[in-house]
Amino acid sequence: MSRLITQRRFAPLFWTQALGALNDNLLRTLLLLVLVFAALPDDPARQGLATNLVVGLFILPFLLFSAWGGALADRVDKQRLIRRLKLFELGIMLLAAAVVWWESRLLLYGLLLLMGVQSALFGPVKYAILPQHLSPTELVRGNAWVGFGTFAAILAGTLLAGLVATLPPSAARPVAVLALVGVAVTGLAASLLIPPAPSSASEEVPRHPFSTTWAVLADSMRARQLLPAMLGISAFWFLGTCYLTLLPAWASQVAGGQASAFNLLLGAFALGVGAGAMLCARLSAGRLELGLVVLGALLMGSGGLWLAGASPLTLSAATWGELLLQLGFWRMLAALGLVGIGGGLYIVPLYTLIQMLSREQHRARMIAANNIFNALLMLAAALFGMLMLGVADVGLPIFVASLGGIALLIGLGLLVRGPRPLLRLLIFALVHLIYRLKFRGRHHIPARGAALVVCNHVSFMDALVIGGASPRPLRFLMDRPIYESPWLNWWFRIVGAIPVDADRRDPGSVRRALDEVSHALRHGEVVMLFPEGRLTPDGDIHRFRRGLDIILARDPVPVVPAGLAGLWGSWTSHQGGRALTKWPRRIRARVALYFGEPLSPQEARCAMLEVRVRELKAEADGWALPAPAARSEA
Template sequence: MSQHSQFALLGKRRFLPYFVTQALGAFNDNLYKNALLLLIAFSGIIAEEDSALYTNLAAGLFILPFFLFSPIAGQIADKMEKSRLIRSVKLLEVAIMLIAAVGVITNNMTLMMTLLFLMGLQSALFGPVKFALLPQQLHKDELVGGNALVEMGTFLAILGGTITAGLLFDLTAAKYWIAAGVIFFAVLGYFSSRFIPTAEAGDPQLTINWNPFTELVNTLRNARQQRAVYLSIMAISWFWFLGASYLTQFPNLARDHLGGNPQIVTLLLTLFSVGVAAGSLLCEKLSGHKVELGIVPIGSLGMSIFGVDLYFAISSLNISSDLSALAFVQNADHWRMMADIALISLFGGLYVVPLQALIQQRSDEKMRAQTIAANNVMNALFMVGSAAFGIISLVVMKLSIAEYFCVIAIMNIVVVGYVYSQVPEFTLRFVIWMLSHTMYRVSHKGIQNIPEEGPVVLVCNHVSYVDALLIAGACPRPIRFVMDRSISEMPGLKWFFRLAKTIPICSPKANTEVYETAFRRIKEELADGQVVCIFPEGKLTQSGNIETFRAGIERIIAETPVPVIPMALDGLWGSFFSHKDGLALTKTPRRFWSRVGLTVGQPKAAESVTAAILEQDVKHLFHAGQNL
């Protein structure tokens, strides 16, 4: 897997025009929406007693199309060539903004509200194709980095559009500047879309169901067919619930607790947006250029820890009224609260980017856009739910904003805990990631020799009790490990090995039934196209050397002829989990952050496989790895 910077994608035509187009779309959406909210609140077009009604109506009109039209948009995105569809959607944005500009200049609130609904429609049409295009244009080791850049660009564009709306509103002849601005950025977005390369349709023969209600039901039903994808959609939607909960309360937090200066709202929005952007970019480094679910629990844990701490930080504040943003930042008493907001959003970026990439990677190619449409519908639903929950908590239950933030941080633990319990892969990958990024520094060579799909058997030397975890962390595919029954039944680890779907085995003399069941399960897993890994020595090495390979591998290949890939681990002999200087797990741990190497050889055809040949191959790879 090549080591590259995600920012290199910004120099590629297959990514840069798309990135610019989607960022400009998010920027213009928020420029127009926030300019409209400012016009409602401060221009005198609407009576003061009606401003709250129109403000909430505006929020509803913008999000309503995501419920009504996302499922249809998903079908269109699967049926049409994607670059052409994007250009059509951006051209629609230009037309909408031309009419919206007329509404702004003439102070026609009805027209402006209608066009806000149409902007929501345009965004709903763009959403599915925006994310469905990424897996077609990016390599697999670029998918996380691409999603990270998109997430960064989206949040910074939202922030930029919000700030720009305020700046334009403060200018003389503000409505003319706003009208010119929304037209200019719409035209710029259409211009950038013309450079997006062709991306073929997922299912050109698809028959579109134009009934938004029945298609909404169909879309959600189809999404539920893949449980990991569906629960990832729920987890992403929960992220938007949390995000909307924080962003919605920032104006009231600034007014009631932070001195009342509107500049503080912009400061909080900036901290949140930059935090999400930073967390999104950090995903690429932590994930090793692959969809790494192990960092998702880290993200959720961080959101809860700093969400709870935000309650204490706000409660301890004593702020003078009408502080400027600069004066607020210069006071060290405020840094804890600012850090909490930035870190909540940073860990939110770590949480959401791998989930977005997982949906794109694992969705059926013919229905990818429709699955993303289901995600958009649920995101919108959860955002509306956050508004309702905020009203119940703050108005009905009379919670303070600090208490409200604490409640949603605790709720986050419950919600994501449920998701992780339903999809054990999250927990499994988390444990693997933590082990391979705390006790060990794992490097690997030849990992690309493991095929991206299809059945294959991996064979490796057996040095320690954590061999399987380190191999699983390096391999991009799930692995079914054949493991000595005594190890798989170890107290404290038994639950984990079951999560990993290990295959217990023992000698036929010890238990014939367990022995035969293991071979039957191996055959079933290979027939299902899975990766199976065995340690042919049959036990941990007592000397640090590779011992004789047993003949079980020959039976496996005789029953299911599939390619076999030799591998070798080095650097684990002498660790707490090996038998050097005493039994494993009985010594005082001394080595942390140790270097471990995994060397993967070329696949061997089934007909050339014997235990003796594989033993020599693994020994050769082991010595080659030690010399790196």
């Protein structure tokens, strides 16, 4: 995972976007301090109005310019577009340096608009370029690093602005100017190292920024696979905006530490999101793991309810040291950290889903549509906060509890609608605890479209290992006695396994199973077959049955061979007695699963596939069974 951040195809983009996010938050926080707290020190009502105006001026360009940014990113080289946007950012920061130096408040509001325009144009291209430089199995890691960099930059920018504000005016101005311009120059330098990313679209570049908004939104409404992900990401930004806007009030009214408490609480939330994003990459292991979305929503909800129940601290303007001696404050930090971790787990798979399912020619437009929805929900978050805390005056704990409740409802709704992703994740995590797993060649499974995966059949655990290893959900064609195993039948039903039995035992079973396989393939799914038709009785690969040829004759699709090693001798195999009738003798055994290059439907015949699977199994044996003594593992 750490190798990606050192490679030129990703590292310059990471630093470009992270430094841009740092400058965004540094400038916005400095402007808030100048426009709101310095200009209106003793007028809370006018402070609130000015704060909302500042937030609105930053969000408005996302509504007006995101669609144009997406259209530009789809139709020009993304590398060149990023460089031009970084030049635009440098110009804004030079102007900001002059404005901050002379404190021209009217121009400061204009700077907020310009900064919002640059961010709105940069948002689509930074996510749309990733699939051009990263493989499908690297996208989750790339998005995790982007999420980590973004929230670390939010924290760093806010803290740096607060540090500048504590300096004497004679020192604060030059430090602010040097920071703004220096970060912009460094970001521009990083953008010069980004590799080319040419466009595949043939349409002309739109010249009018506002003419594309409705067309982009209409396209997003027709993208039924993508719209739920966009709304899910927007729900995260709704909750995140609510948490970020209530933190100052929570710090002063509940935590009792004001600036010190705010910085620590913000740090817990931002670092939690970054840690959650990195944990998502770790748990996903190169797959698009939608079960993490459900888990993340449930963690966000639990963290919100835990925070809502925190008791106010009896402190006044406490320092960092005084706060960290309070057990109640540690509870607040842990709760906000849990909310952040849940957010990181929740949002990274959704961004990856949009990137993977979008057509390349319209990928940036879909991300732009997502940004428009995000901006709308961020405005809705501001209105929701005003309604709850201003009109209804429910108080901060109830407001936080409502945010936790919303997140829990999202998680429970997703779980009820489709439990398979979360259960698949939990089962695969359990398999990881039981075995030491090694996978190779998972990128050979097509990122989209129908395909068959064929593998040797060693044990009842095979389906769980292969299903967890696959970057995409799999449907399994399996022998009915295995399907009806009392230990695993519930799981096979949830994942949509397809049972098949001999016609002599169940007339019509083969025809029904083949019809179900055909239905799955014609809907673009990946189907997993064990061509031997039964568990191996001796650890060797047995003759492949002709059902595979029948399936390919009906639906000619690519076939990915796979070899599995290390499970022979386990309690779920037939070595030393019938499977599931023995006690496990050892855990953490080595298990290897190697995928080979896909074969065309014309090449994929039983004899050819059997040879290829034997070769892959022999290679996997070299890692799973390094010594003869290891062959008796359980």
